[in-house]
Amino acid sequence: EVQLVESGGDLLPPGGSLRLSCAASGFIFSSYWMHWVRQAPGEGLVWVSRIKGDGTSPTSADSVRGRFTISRDNAKSTLFLQMNSLRIEDTAVYYCARGSGISGENYDWHFDLWGRGTLVTVSS
Amino acid sequence: DIVMTQSPDSLAESLGERATINCKSSQSVLHSSNNKNYLAWYQQKPGQPPKVLIYWASTRESGVPDRFSGSGSGTDFTLTISSLQAEDVAFYYCQQYYSLPRTFGQGTKVEIK
Secondary structure, eight states, X not given: OOEEEEEOOOEEOTTOOEXXXXXXXXXXXXXXXXXXXXXXXXXXXXXXXXXXTTSOOOEEOTTTBTTEEEEEEGGGTEEEEEEOSOOGGGOEEEEEEEEOSOGGGTOOOSEEEEOOOEEEEEOO | OOOEEEEOSEEEEOTTSOEEEEEEESSOOEETTTTEEOEXXXXXXXXXXXXXXXXXXXXXXXXXXXXXXXXXXXXXXXXXXXXXXGGGOEEEEEEEOSSSSOEEOOOEEEEEO
């Protein structure tokens, strides 16, 4: 079955660190750009970060740049998001999402596959 | 950044009626190299992740009922549900994938009247 399963969400204080994982199955993981998208409680969708299929070209939103790092392990078909210096406003459900298109040809289009998300709560 | 603005924020229509959601981008998402609009629509039901309905502004994802259709070009887009069903109650988001950062509209809540 083609799916993405996130894990690692937790409750932690401001300034803390956390690593999220997203396990992929049912498709050739290394062929796709992968993204993280977050959704604060009761709010809309916000793009966080993306990485190319070969693990290069990581890019993040201004709001998390310098604090969050996206990476991947293609041998284990797993996407990661290392989150440091967490703030209260980082509280959200974090989804991993697959970019449709062809990573090898640098095509990264709409999000055609989503995980169910993992909740990160930052609170004192 | 490309700002995506949806209207209305919420709507309620009777079963079987037409529902229309608009999305406007702050700059064109029409790519001149392939004449495609880099615009997608997603549906999100409570407690679930988003699901793509429409991409390239008007291409329906496999398995999506044909009562969902997308139209528009450049900066102005529309998602239409031709005959609203109970299972269509959800939030709907437009999103541009023309450039980084990827940006979404604020969402439109669709309910049954």
